[in-house]
Amino acid sequence: MSNQRKSKGAFWGILGAVAVLGVIAIAYVTAKPKSRGATEVDLQADPTRARGHLLGDSTAPVQVQEFADFECPACMQFATLTEPDVRKLVQQGKISYRYFDFPLDMHRNTWEASNAAACAEEQGKFWEMHDALFANQDRWNGEATNNPKPVLKDLAQGVGVDVTKWEKCYDEQRYRPQIAENRAEAIRRHIESTPTFIIGNKILPGAMGIDEFTKHVNEAAAAAPVRPATPAMGPASGIPGARKDTTGARK
Template sequence: MAKVTPKKKSNTGFIAVVVVVLAAGGAGLWATMQNKPAPIELPSGAPAMKAEGYLRGNPNAPVSIIEFADFECPGCGQFATLQGPDIKQRLVDAGLANFRFYDFPLTQIHQNTLFAHLSAACANDQGKFWEMHDQLFAGQPDWSTQATGNPRKLIDGYAAAIGLDMAAYGTCMDSQKHLAQIQANQAEGNTRGVNSTPTIIVGNKVYPGGLTFDELKKVVDSLAAAPAVAPAVAPAADSAKK
């Protein structure tokens, strides 16, 4: 883009614009500075939900890896595209760990992210959460807030590409069927003290910003090698006297 040299003029108009912007979006700006997600509005009367997340791998694997992530977060996209394949192949498929993804949409700075989280949840109804997960992160630069004000056409294209029943998917999206579940997953992150994305939790350790695969592998190996704590054994009862 060609660079235009602005003419000198009074900055009174600029100051007025800044004042209007701050007045209109001050609360959102403060939330952004605090790295806290804006609350998701639910329909009145929506039932309370329990956080579940989306599991990849054996639920009984010796180690569990948890991620709280925002589909529009660039760091989350980098973690998914760079670390994700190794995590799946060398940890999850190898039976060393399972992996659970929790929604943590930062809606005050990523205006399109909630649509993406809803689409992944609707894909999950058809057993294809992880396929949609991968599509969303791979295409993030195309559907993000910086790229478009209407991400639906692109994201619906991902749904078709992974073979979803588009009628069922469309009904799910139009009704915002999984909005309460997304909020429950986000609330779980708030309870755990998550305030940035991606945040990885393994065992009792929290890693804001994620980990490289090598770092994560060391953590998993250390937990897998830790000796199991034997359950307390109750003392044997005295034999009955004859």
């Protein structure tokens, strides 16, 4: 009887060890970092339907699209560390840059931030508000407050908008349909994380440094068809960076 108990105990001990090893193996596989994988999209055959927010000349040789969430830490990292250099490419006329809101469900205040930025755009201050939101993300995000409006209002005032007009727009949620369109575009493109970029015809997930970003821009420029020369255009107005939208809203 004693030997039988020992045998059963050994059996269950081995089974338990196997189960533990299995859990460890699964955890290792799911926790392994994934390498950046680029997929391709044909924007001529399947053009972007949402408007987004444009920086630069829409006829620039390379079109860049960013799908981002104002409350996303990786988006904040890109916006504060890499994007200042990206804007130099915009000013040089090498790229146009279009930002699409992709508010994720996990972030409590991101819709409010997108609404705040869209209402600032109504007064020509989208990119200033974009920068202020990312630079002050820790003041208004879901971990900091359940009511982001006072901070967002303070940031709007700081970038120089008419706060009375901005607040009316904000309270009306005037641009929520546009934000929803931008989000729907991300879903239609099968984009699953933020930030994700479309540079030329490549979909590239994850924040990146300026060297990698420039490499993708150069590859897209080399692959683009040669276009006939057009008369030089005057500088577009707007701060920060040159800004001109010749496409208008696309519904």
